[in-house]
Amino acid sequence: MELRSGLGDKAIQDVIQTHPEIGGILKHYDIGCVTCTVGVCLLKDVVAIHGLTKDDEAAIQHKINSYLTAKGE
Numbered sequence: 001m002e003l004r005s006g007l008g009d010k011a012i013q014d015v016i017q018t019h020p021e022i023g024g025i026l027k028h029y030d031i032g033c034v035t036c037t038v039g040v041c042l043l044k045d046v047v048a049i050h051g052l053t054k055d056d057e058a059a060i061q062h063k064i065n066s067y068l069t070a071k072g073e
Contacts, residue, residue, distance in 0.1 A: 004068040013039025
């Protein structure tokens, strides 16, 4: 997964804290890690381990990158 600003290599709790909108994107695909209290998994791993289709992974990547572009990142 190729995410802008190195976001894929950041812990999910840090991503959600900085960009809560990304939590909404993940929830749309039934990725429950958004509410995890441990939250140390990397964003790219969180998406990969949920067994999503390649199309869904590509859609998540596109939506997150589009969001980051709109935020100027």
